[in-house]
Amino acid sequence: MDKAEIIRALRELSLYLEIDGENPFKIRSYLKAADTLEHTQESIEELINTNKLRELEGIGEAIEKKIISLYKGEPVPALEKMRNKYPESLLSLFSIPFLGGKRIKVLFEHLNIKTIEELKNACLEGKIANLPGFNKKIENKILKGVELISKWEGFHLIDKGYEIANEIVNKIVGISNIDEVYIVGSVRRFTETINNVDIMVVTQDKSEVIKKIEKELDITTSQKSDSNSVEFIYKNIKLNIHFSEPHNKYTKLFYYTGSKDFVEKYKFALKRKGFEVDKEFNIFHHKNRIEVLSENAIFELLNEPYLPPEVREILYEEDILKKRIDRLIKEGEIKGIVHCHSNYSDGHNTIEELAEYCKDNGYEYLVVCDHSQSAGYAKGLNIDTVRKQHDEIENLNIKLKPFKIFKGIECDIRLDGTLDYPNDILTTFDIVVVSVHSKLEMDENIATQRITCAINNPFTHILGHPSGRLLLTRAGYPLNYEKIFDECLKNNVAIEINAQPQRLDLDWKNVYKGMCRGLKFVITTDAHDIPDMRYLSYGVSIARKGLLTPEDVLNTYPAEEFINWFKKKKR
DNA sequence: GCCGTTTTCGGCCCGACTGTTTTCAGTCG
Structure with missing residues (x-):
């Protein structure tokens, strides 16, 4: 084993x-x-x-x-x-x-x-x-x-989708007769959950390649197939292998990436412009097949900007999309790692180990946010431990200069909306992330009131995982998001995009809506150990789906600018 | 089960909620 x-x-x-x-x-x-x-x-x-x-x-x-x-x-x-x-x-x-x-x-x-x-x-x-x-x-x-x-039966978290998709690509890419392999479908578009993994194979010898794929992946039960696709079950996930030939690989890449509604919209737009589009998304003009030499070429036919896979969804206002599409946030623009748990609470690494990781990977700062005192199940920090942690952070800041560790906390929002420490302790933190962890069975009114109260607390800086959802496990409580967004704006509070694959909370559709209202965001890892840091890229994908640019995301700012943004708060 | 020891065994993470059993068992985060 x-x-x-x-x-x-x-x-x-x-x-x-x-x-x-x-x-x-x-x-x-x-x-x-x-x-x-x-x-x-x-x-x-x-x-x-x-x-x-x-x-x-x-x-x-x-x-x-x-x-x-x-x-x-x-x-x-x-x-x-x-x-x-x-x-x-x-x-x-x-x-x-x-x-x-x-x-x-x-x-x-x-x-x-x-x-x-x-x-x-x-x-x-x-x-x-x-x-x-x-x-x-x-x-x-x-x-x-x-x-x-x-x-949720048959659905999986996106990290599982990525893992399986990459595993398959690595296994089959070397097969003779296969020219190229692409990840397509919902994994390529980065939806939070997926119910199948879609892979597109470019080959001129489909039937031979199917046999070799079956052998390589040790799967024999081809569930159903048509002339273009074969369906398998691989490690409990529905796996679709789609086929294209070299001459139509880009139109098929576009087609199989979806989303379905997005592709339909573009098909309709192409037809309106006088093109014909067949069932397999081959494009014709006056019966002549158009040679499409890149995915971008499809957008160019419509005089539209290239849209990366994450934003091929139906949601956005056209002018907002066009204004932002060239400036969408990239992972390399993140300058600070926010909301990590150390071994003071339920994390597995010391603060120094986390800081060294951040430093080695080119980040300028780290905001340690352990659990607050009432989170007994997660070794939440009592007041003495908070003081001890702050002393350690101060010493590390001297040792690791110019790298900066900020004293943060993930502070529980209690049922009545108050925070989990008295004000004289709250004031000692550089960053207070407030989150709901207990008593989750609330109706929209109660939940909105509870969180509004926490946002209005003068010591609150960031609202953590706002919906409380655990994907495929727990729906989370309902919230009046418009009210929450307005309260955040009024109180100079940012909203977290929690990158843990089971959370991805705030949801990307709400990220878009919040952005339209002018909210600021922080993309956090909520890491409990160093390997968890890899989830940062998931948070960035969610931010891109919400059309965020670096200006919208506070941890793309240098350390001083980052911390100064929160100082605008009135206490 | 593990751990830290007074090396043989007691403590281990715990407060809150729920329903109903008016004192507690089961579950949750």
């Missing part, structure tokens, strides 16, 4: 033990060990061969033994026992809100419920309200959760 599979097995075991009613600390120890392994740079081979597993936090004798067995592909008795006792499909029930190990066990033992489908039917028949640990309200909440999960 490789490292990822071992980590999955440890987490699987912890879920089984939760159903089995084991000691909660034992359950947590497997999760902790999996977490540690995930955040360790060394390969699993190295850790085992140099006997270093036990040196890692949370890995003792028993878990070490299990990891070694898993690595060698030998059975782990504890895991085998659980797999024999409970069906594997039972674990999928953990994705439903309000279902934990205890209730899942009751469902299994009383009604033999093993799948989400069976759970849904039992809810609809009103069978679970009377079970021990359940009631009518919980039954309704579970049914609601099941319906949400079903809506």
Whole structure:
């Protein structure tokens, strides 16, 4: 087994033990060990061969033994026992809100419920309200959760899409008879979630290439196909391989990148200009096929500016789009990394390690934002720890000069809209990011009021992950965005674009709307370790989809300008 | 399960919400 599979097995075991009613600390120890392994740079081979597993936090004798067995592909008795006792499909029930190990066990033992489908039917028949640990309200909440999960079935986060798309490109690009390979579809356009990966292959020998791709990817079940595309399932994701020939690769690149509505709009515009467009997006003029030598050439036919894939959507006002399209923000323009967690709270790196990473990668500043005191689950900082952290930052600022570390905090917004520290502590931070982490079940009025109150707090600088959504897991609370945007403008508060792939919050459509109202943004990594820093590019893609330019994004500003923007605040 | 030790075993992250069981179990972040 490789490292990822071992980590999955440890987490699987912890879920089984939760159903089995084991000691909660034992359950947590497997999760902790999996977490540690995930955040360790060394390969699993190295850790085992140099006997270093036990040196890692949370890995003792028993878990070490299990990891070694898993690595060698030998059975782990504890895991085998659980797999024999409970069906594997039972674990999928953990994705439903309000279902934990205890209730899942009751469902299994009383009604033999093993799948989400069976759970849904039992809810609809009103069978679970009377079970021990359940009631009518919980039954309704579970049914609601099941319906949400079903809506997202088959969808994946964009990072998974990228990972799979790149893996496929790397695997097939060397196949003889393939001229070129492109990532197309929603992955190329950077939608936050995807339900398939689209790859376009340029070849003159389609049937031969299909066979070779099947062999290379070890997939044989071609689900359905037409003359241009073949559909497979690869690692649980729907994979479409589209084909083009060298002479029509750019029109097909445009066509398969989409979005569907965007392509339709351009097709219509071409027809209005006197061109003919066939089903495969070949373009003709007076029956003569036009040689299209780049994607840009399609835009030129319409005297339109080239639009990068991220903005090939139907949303924008034409004049706003045209004014901004040449100046869309680029990743290289980001000068400071904002909202990172250190090992003071639930991050895995020291502040110095984070700062060194930023420095080495050419950034000018870092804003450390650990969790505030009421976030006990994430080791939120009490007041003494805040002071200790500030001393450390001051010392590091002397050591690392001219690199600058700002004292930030991700401060919880409490249910009544107040912040999680008294004013005399809030005033010691350079940057206060305010976020909602708990009590998320709110209607639009309550949520808007709570967040408005936090925006109006004189110490607030940035509103963090505004919607509270976790993509494909949790919808987040509804908000009156117009009101929130206006309050931010009034109070000189910026809005975060959180680049974590499960958040991507603020949503790009709202980024566009906020930009139109004149809001300022900060693209943050919300990194909990150094590898998480790679997500910055995701945040930049969301900003580009929202048509942001560097002027709209405060962390493209040099350190002094960045911090001065917030000083305009009236206290 | 792990960890730190008074090296044999107690503590481990915890406050808040929910529904209803008026004292707590289950779940969540």
